[in-house]
Amino acid sequence: MNIEQLNQKYGIGEQVVFKEGEGGLPFIHIKNEKANALISIYGGQVLAFRPIHAQDDLLFLSKRAYYQQGKAIKGGVPICWPWFGPDPEGKGRSAHGFMRNRMWDVIETSTTPENGTRIVLGSTDTEETRSIWPRAFILRLEITISDTLNLELITRNPGSQVCTITQAFHTYFNVGDIRQTHVSSLENTRYIDKVHDNLEKNQIGAVTIEAEVDRIYQSVDSNLIIHDTARKRRIRITSKGNRTAVVWNPWAKISTEMADLEDDDYLRFICVETTNAATDRVHIQPGSEFRLVANYRIEQD
């Protein structure tokens, strides 16, 4: 569907407007009495979300991000699916699965009873996806733009075999200064330290970032808080369906090496990802579905 057809079928006045975005990709601009947001249909990716009274966006979006078919957009909320991290079968398929590198379909747009906006994107298996991952699937991403950003990723298995996935909302949160940022509610939690030979460790105190951090926290709480002290705000993450959470910051060296990040971008974001990762695999029986939920709320001091 082209932009005009999308607007005709799914546009809602000035609240939901489809426009050609960077790299010619179709974007959805959302503006309601609670918040503004930007979504890329490519990747099914929320790129920006700002509640009306918030000064700064919830999300970090790299100024050097690629907007190209086949490449992931650096920032916002990439969807890692049907696997998180490197190819689990070591076949050289792309890291974090294929849905962050594909065009999604628009399924539905509506206004919620609280005057928020609901956008539903989706995807199903095709000959091409089956050549990468031989499974039938019906995937749905329900995005609600209101005073909070709510994301629900529903995987339905229409096939005749059990379907096993790992996945993530790989969210890049925008912070004022990483050196004045910490994450609480992970105290006394076991984690796999991907930076130190996948050693299992115990988190002592709040998570602070003073070097490269890439950790998979296990048996996590359903409430995590990012303290963005420089901006005098907290970001409250409430999740369902996950037993793991990933905390990632590349720090200086990797930030310089990544072509789609500015050298000092590591100071401006932290990824706190709602995941089913490592041993937190999801097995979906034929005919059933699984729902992963993340809700993000900004609390200003």
Ligand SMILES: O=P(O)(O)OC[C@H]1O[C@H](O)[C@H](O)[C@@H](O)[C@@H]1O
């Ligand atoms: O650059 P990307 O492919 O988006 O991956 C960025 C990062 O994602 C996750 O947080 C992983 O735990 C990291 O190991 C990885 O480096």
